[in-house]
Amino acid sequence: SKGRRAKGARIPMRVPIADRPKSVDSRRGFGHFESDTVVGASPSKRCIDTQAERKSRKLFARFIPDKSALATARAEYDIYSRIPAPARIDRTWDNGTESSCHLLVDEALGMLTYYADPYSSWQRGTNENRNGRIRRYLPKGTSFDDLSDADLQAIVDEINDTPLKVLGWETPNEVWYRELGKVMSKTSHPETSVALTN
Incomplete structure (x- = not known):
């Protein structure tokens, strides 16, 4: 039977967005991401996992x-x-x-996961916007079955190299690498300062 379950029960250790530091909201901090899934056309189950950094808008x-x-x-x-x-x-x-195994990533990489309020997509506006950019290339109803990883990366690269008004007409990549340089210069492990673009 399809009995009703308590909201939030499906996601273990669910931490609400209300517990996220308020400084994240301002986008002044770097390294805070928003996550989502872009679904392809049925009957295929193939999807795109998307992660967007809030300050740089890098996808x-x-x-x-x-x-x-x-x-x-x-x-x-x-x-x-x-x-x-x-x-x-x-x-x-x-x-x-789809995020209910978040603890596997959190514990392996030392990250934190927060959850937006139900029916509040505006709380993840960066990711919603980036997914909208993907949809310009892959409209709803498009099957992802015949696309390669290289095809997807080419789309992502073009999105990340497109200047944005909200960034003062810089590209997400330009802001990403500048901010990355800042945070890495503060660490004692310069050998880890190379980040792959994809």
Whole structure:
């Protein structure tokens, strides 16, 4: 039977966005991400896991075979393990069950996960905007089955190299690398300062 379950029960250790430091809201801090999933056309289950850094608006994306929590966690780990720790502090998800394995990534990489309030997509406006950019290339109803990882990365690269008014007409990549340089100059491990662009 499809009995009703208590909200939030599906996501273990769910920390609400109200507990996220208020400084994250201002976008002055760097290394705070928003997370989501872009769904392809049925009957395929293939999706795109997206992670967007709030200050720079830089987008990271990976194809995943389905919207399962484990596939999502694997994609997140692949993305965040390539980013130096000072540049990946936390991320904010909606309440979809695809994020229910977030602790695997949190514990492996020392990150935190926060959850937006239900029906409050505006609390993850950066990611919603970046996903909208992806949809310009891959409109709703598009199957992702025939697309390669390189195809997706080409789209992401173009998005990250497009100047934005909100960034004073700089590109997300320009802001990302400047901010990355700042946080890495404050660490004692300069050998970790190289971050992959994808």
